[in-house]
Amino acid sequence: MNWAAVILAAGKGTRMKSSTPKVLHRLAGREMIHYVIDAAQQAQLKRIVLVVGHESQKVRELLGDSVEYAEQEEQLGTAHALLQARGKLEGTVDNVLVLNGDIPLISGETLREMMHHHSATRASATIMTATGGSPEGLGRVIRDESGQVVGVIEEAEADSTQKEIGETNSGAYCFRAEWLWPRLAELPRSKGGEYYLTDLIALAARSGEKVESITTQNPLEGLGINNRIHLAQAEAALRQRIREQVMLSGVTLIDPPSTFIDATVEIGPDTVIYPNTIIEGATKIDQECVIGPSSIIADSLIGRGCHIQASVIEASTLEDDVEVGPFSHLRPESYLEAGVHIGNFVEIKKSRLGKETKVGHFSYLGDATIGRNVNIGAGTITCNYDGVQKHPTFIDDDAFIGSDSMLVAPVRIGARAITAAGSVVNHDVPPDMLAVGAPARLRAKKR
DSSP states (O other): OOEEEEEEEOOOOGGGOOSSOGGGSEETTEEHHHHHHHHHHHTTOOOEEEEEOTTHHHHHHHHGGGSEEEEOSSOOOHHHHHHTTHHHHTTTOSEEEEEETTOTTOOHHHHHHHHHHHHHHTOSEEEEEEOSSOOTTSOEEEEOTTSOEEEEEOGGGOOTTGGGOOOEEEEEEEEEHHHHHHHHTTOOOOTTSOOOTTHHHHHHHHTTOOEEEEEOSSGGGGOOOOSHHHHHHHHHHHHHHHHHHHHHTTOEESSGGGEEEOTTOEEOTTOEEOSSEEEESSOEEOTTOEEOSSOEEESOEEOTTOEEOSOEEESOEEOTTOEEOSSOEEOTTOEEOTTOEEEEEEEEESOEEOTTOEEEEEEEEESEEEOTTOEEOTTOEEEOBOSSOBOOEEEOTTOEEOTTOEEESSEEEOTTOEEOTTOEEOSOBOTTEEEETTTTEEEEOOO
16 A cells, blocks of 8 residues: 655654754754654655654755655644645555654554554554553553543643553554545644644544554653653663664673764674773774773774774774774874874874874874874974964874974974974974974984
8 A cells, every 4th residue: 555654843842941943852863853764764655744843944954855844834733733744645645654753762663563554454543552651741542441542632631540541642643544634624622722633533433433553562662752851761762772783783892881872873893892982973983993991982984903992083084903092082084094003192183194103192293194104202292373373294204203392383304304302393304304402403313
């Protein structure tokens, strides 16, 4: 049968107490709405209509043309939101899967099961329910004496007895399209002045239409994000799901609860991650690396066999067999070629270091291009900022930079050149020469 999905993402999410649209709040490094769209795509739905409203431009900028859009200019409830998709879908699909945009833990497998049940039973409406989780903020499912679903009562309108019901609405529905669209216009306003999508369930039951339900085995799949407490609960669940997937792919997590990995991260097998490590963004880590303890890696590419200990890596690239740390910081646009060694208390910013170059400790390299097999002594600083603009430093292959050297950019240190300890180098040093003093003077190297 022909299906389409409608995802409701127009609400303000006032209980979040945020200027950010609710569906754009981030979970494990991704905006909440991505997870719902992913689930619909995993359920093999090719047409997805996203109903947007509050701050809709921000949502459109994030998702681009990956989905279709319908605009809810005035937020009058979930049923009114669904009605905005009528013009796009009526007459083109047989069934409609409707999802709240704030249920990021829903899975494609569960949605497929629900859609199959809806089709097999020829129901007019099918609702997904959950038991065992916290009912706070969620609609309660009403059943008759025979166990048939006859309605859903929103928590704001539930009485004390109804609030004791443990079965909740999971925010996922299937509707027979030819029944759905005319009925949306028949719904009454709630006491709060909104049109509730859940009232369709009671309408179908009263009309003698077939109403079906499935109950998800994992109550977290039905967790709707209504406040920051729910956001934290979903974050914890997603993080645990990611950790399990990573470990099943061949990665060792020494202490999983203290390891935080974004959903966007890729990690190769036989990598070992030590406690208190955070890996974020578009990071890719190759095989056989050792990461941590107490490291932060964000938006970086890490080659095979790298060791990163108690350090921060931001938007940088490490080729194979690179060592960093402890207590070092690679700022954005740093590039370390194979075999580079960065020791403790080193900061590198927007610089490229050639193969086998070593920076042992207590150094700052900014806006520098450094060749192969260069030794950078302790306390070396590239003085790249003159108070107005940044200037580059070039250090060619096999150079030796003595401890406490200050390289005043723009400057080039030639191949195999040496700077003596404590030198202040403010002019280029030709290849095979020695720079000594402050300011540095050139001498021939002793052979």
